[in-house]
Amino acid sequence: MIFEQHYLDCLSQASYFIGDESSGKAVVVDPRRDIAPYLETAAEHDMKITHILETHFHADFLSGHLELANATGAEIGYGAGAVTEFASTQLADGHIIDLGSVQLQILHTPGHTPESISIVVHENGTENPPTSVLTGDTLFIGDVGRPDLLSSKGVTSEELASQLYDSLHNKLMTLPDETLLYPGHGAGSACGKNLSSDTVCSIGRQRETNYAVQPMSKEDFIAAVTEGQSAAPAYFAYDAQLNRELHTMLDEHQPPASLTIDEAIAHQTDGAVILDSRDPTVFAAGHIAGSINIGLAGRFAEYAGGAITPDTPIVLVADVATETQGRVRLARIGYDNVVGALVDVADTMAANGEHIAHGNRIDVHQLRSQLDENAPMQLVDVRQPGETEGGIIEGAVIVPLTQLDELMGTLDANAPTVVYCAGGYRSSIAGSRMMRAGFTDVTDVVGGYTAWQTAFDSVPG
Numbered sequence: 001m002i003f004e005q006h007y008l009d010c011l012s013q014a015s016y017f018i019g020d021e022s023s024g025k026a027v028v029v030d031p032r033r034d035i036a037p038y039l040e041t042a043a044e045h046d047m048k049i050t051h052i053l054e055t056h057f058h059a060d061f062l063s064g065h066l067e068l069a070n071a072t073g074a075e076i077g078y079g080a081g082a083v084t085e086f087a088s089t090q091l092a093d094g095h096i097i098d099l100g101s102v103q104l105q106i107l108h109t110p111g112h113t114p115e116s117i118s119i120v121v122h123e124n125g126t127e128n129p130p131t132s133v134l135t136g137d138t139l140f141i142g143d144v145g146r147p148d149l150l151s152s153k154g155v156t157s158e159e160l161a162s163q164l165y166d167s168l169h170n171k172l173m174t175l176p177d178e179t180l181l182y183p184g185h186g187a188g189s190a191c192g193k194n195l196s197s198d199t200v201c202s203i204g205r206q207r208e209t210n211y212a213v214q215p216m217s218k219e220d221f222i223a224a225v226t227e228g229q230s231a232a233p234a235y236f237a238y239d240a241q242l243n244r245e246l247h248t249m250l251d252e253h254q255p256p257a258s259l260t261i262d263e264a265i266a267h268q269t270d271g272a273v274i275l276d277s278r279d280p281t282v283f284a285a286g287h288i289a290g291s292i293n294i295g296l297a298g299r300f301a302e303y304a305g306g307a308i309t310p311d312t313p314i315v316l317v318a319d320v321a322t323e324t325q326g327r328v329r330l331a332r333i334g335y336d337n338v339v340g341a342l343v344d345v346a347d348t349m350a351a352n353g354e355h356i357a358h359g360n361r362i363d364v365h366q367l368r369s370q371l372d373e374n375a376p377m378q379l380v381d382v383r384q385p386g387e388t389e390g391g392i393i394e395g396a397v398i399v400p401l402t403q404l405d406e407l408m409g410t411l412d413a414n415a416p417t418v419v420y421c422a423g424g425y426r427s428s429i430a431g432s433r434m435m436r437a438g439f440t441d442v443t444d445v446v447g448g449y450t451a452w453q454t455a456f457d458s459v460p461g
Contacts, residue, residue: 023100055136111164112145177204235305280428284359
């Protein structure tokens with residue numbers, strides 16, 4: 001058996017290639033939209049991809065099932081109850097996909113979504129103990145899938161949590177302890193609240209350590225998995241619907257059109273967002289006025305999906321030779337609306353000062369001095385609730401980045417505003433969004449709360 005996990009750090013998303021060397025047949029599970037890695041693996045091992053299996057309708061990314069089916073002719077399979085605009089097969093609980101020496105058994109494991117499945121991998125017959133199980137977003141390492149996403153319209157989070165309890169205890173936790181668990185996501189994903197950074201574990205280890213599968217009543221389980229979930233990124237509902245539909249396929253090798261600064265500003269005037277994907281330090285040194293800064297080095301697509309609506313045209317500003325990467329990463333969440341990318345960024349910035357703005361940044365020592373002097377300040381913490389439970393800088397108001405749009409109106413746009421996060425990446429996103437929304441004076445804290453803790457050991461608040 002050829003078994004490969006393809007992990008995208010920027011989305012904390014795992015997909016899988018499973019190939020049978022005896023038959024030359026292969027299956028891809030939960031493919032991302034840029035499909036070249038799966039085609040390369042199939043070519044390397046002289047295999048034909050015959051099936052594309054989706055564990056559920058994903059909300060956090062646009063899957064590559066259409067691109068991969070178009071490239072290979074493979075059959076697309078979902079769990080029972082999944083209705084799609086494109087040709088697909090509903091796979092019943094217990095269905096076996098026989099590749100030859102490798103057998104894949106479908107388990108219907110609703111709870112994260114109604115149609116969720118897990119895939120049990122057997123070698124040399126289903127009468128033999130399974131070697132592994134691909135659990136999608138039903139069971140994670142250290143957590144379980146959240147039951148409250150909008151991808152499950154018409155079903156309450158309590159109803160789904162009840163189904164999730166049954167899926168875990170009656171299906172997944174009946175597997176042998178030595179069965180390897182391969183989840184759909186890892187730490188950083190908004191599809192759960194306590195995901196591990198590990199990307200493989202065992203059922204036995206989860207039986208010992210995962211809070212959600214410990215002995216408890218269904219009522220206690222429902223309370224445990226429904227409370228404390230962070231706000232889901234705004235684009236989740238869009239992707240959950242788009243994954244059901246026919247849509248334009250991605251050409252992952254096509255770069256965005258090149259734009260001059262005048263063309264970029266013309267698009268901006270017509271309603272486009274200028275998305276600057278450079279490092280926050282570089283962005284602060286000079287950027288087109290009104291730009292949003294989301295660094296390509298971080299969770300670029302996820303935060304873009306939280307800041308920009310799906311139908312808004314996007315102009316990319318990027319470091320040299322990263323324009324196509326930026327376009328592809330946006331396409332991974334279904335954002336195919338990049339109208340072009342600014343060319344010769346450094347020279348363009350230097351030659352067009354009348355269009356260029358600069359960001360304010362201070363370090364934690366400067367912030368401490370201003371606080372000690374009682375300088376007028378609106379201090380904003382944009383971290384998530386799970387982070388702020390560990391402490392905040394005294395006097396800060398908490399406005400999680402995922403709720404910035406809905407809570408921005410609670411802030412004074414005319415007050416001197418200082419923004420911080422954990423390390424400085426998200427605060428630059430928040431600060432640039434505030435400036436674009438009309439805030440007159442926004443300052444970003446370099447190094448964020450982590451630098452504050454390091455500098456001052458104990459944190460008041």
